[in-house]
Amino acid sequence: MKVGICDAIAEEGVKILKENGLEVVDLTPVPKEELSKHVRDLDAIIIRSATKVRKEIIDAAKNLKVIGRAGVGLDNVDVVYAKSKGIKVINTPGATSISVAELTIGLILAVMRKIAYADREMRTGAWPKKKCKGIEMYGKTLGIIGIGRIGREVAKRAKAFGMKVIYYDVFKLTEEQAKELGVEYRELDTLIRESDVVSLHVPLLPETKHLINKERIEKMKDGAILVNAARGGIVDEEALYDALKSGKLYGAALDVYESEPVKESKLFELDNIVLTPHIGAQAKEGQTRAGVEIAQKIVEELNS
Numbered sequence: 001m002k003v004g005i006c007d008a009i010a011e012e013g014v015k016i017l018k019e020n021g022l023e024v025v026d027l028t029p030v031p032k033e034e035l036s037k038h039v040r041d042l043d044a045i046i047i048r049s050a051t052k053v054r055k056e057i058i059d060a061a062k063n064l065k066v067i068g069r070a071g072v073g074l075d076n077v078d079v080v081y082a083k084s085k086g087i088k089v090i091n092t093p094g095a096t097s098i099s100v101a102e103l104t105i106g107l108i109l110a111v112m113r114k115i116a117y118a119d120r121e122m123r124t125g126a127w128p129k130k131k132c133k134g135i136e137m138y139g140k141t142l143g144i145i146g147i148g149r150i151g152r153e154v155a156k157r158a159k160a161f162g163m164k165v166i167y168y169d170v171f172k173l174t175e176e177q178a179k180e181l182g183v184e185y186r187e188l189d190t191l192i193r194e195s196d197v198v199s200l201h202v203p204l205l206p207e208t209k210h211l212i213n214k215e216r217i218e219k220m221k222d223g224a225i226l227v228n229a230a231r232g233g234i235v236d237e238e239a240l241y242d243a244l245k246s247g248k249l250y251g252a253a254l255d256v257y258e259s260e261p262v263k264e265s266k267l268f269e270l271d272n273i274v275l276t277p278h279i280g281a282q283a284k285e286g287q288t289r290a291g292v293e294i295a296q297k298i299v300e301e302l303n304s
Ligand code: NAD
Pocket: 072, 073, 093, 096, 097, 100, 145, 146, 147, 148, 149, 150, 151, 168, 169, 170, 171, 201, 202, 203, 204, 205, 207, 208, 229, 230, 231, 255, 256, 278, 279, 280, 281, 282
């Protein structure tokens, strides 16, 4: 059976496919718009976020049984159409949770200690020591919105920094889980009011679109920090810009944006925001885990 790899995955994953007798077709050099010409006899395809698997590709792949996404988001797959054709869509939701959680902590620190700003200024020949007085994580309250796989990993790490951690989620943790993690539940607007740092870890859904808007930002503590390493669109970027510009917020960090890739943005004008280009899952270990896990799942699916 043949597996087409459309976006590069870890070598360890490719090895698993081959060791299990699958023929691997490297489609990574094929321009995305020509992909449908190369999928006719594939039994499975592996993608990350770059390849979009829409109707055209699904119709062209006459033997397709499985679409494997190495990673979490399935926004780039027409899941409903694939399922209607009897094609399974699988992913590796937990493989990169630690990578994203570590980036989140990095972003919180970068904002609090003005690390990115200090680096930028030094490279211009400046020595901005006085302007770089920051704040500590220790003793502050972190409000986690969405205590799923990533939210929990963020909570554990924030506790190690001496933060108080509160959370809001549509599903409350059991008393035991909350105790083990050392977190307390709050209603959304209470969390917003009590947090020194608000970090988002919910999916983008109609209910979470602009969850953080002008009204919610106004309810945040003066001098609070907002971090979004979940999905663009959960934060109203226009309202965030105003709150950073006016000084209502101390700072913010974004890894994800309403429209990606971002080539131009008025957020670039501001010194109190740290911006990264959707790199939450971009850590070697997380990618290896995702590649291995998707390969194992593909082998299982094709053998079942
Ligand atoms: P998860 O499904 O494990 O957790 C999401 C949590 O959000 C769940 O506990 C769920 O109950 C909660 N939730 C859902 N809707 C809600 C709502 N309306 N209000 C409150 N809580 C709600 O997901 P995860 O793996 O932890 O991922 C979290 C986010 O991180 C997702 O948006 C995902 O796309 C994103 N992500 C980003 C990157 C990156 O590169 N920056 C990488 C991977 C995942």
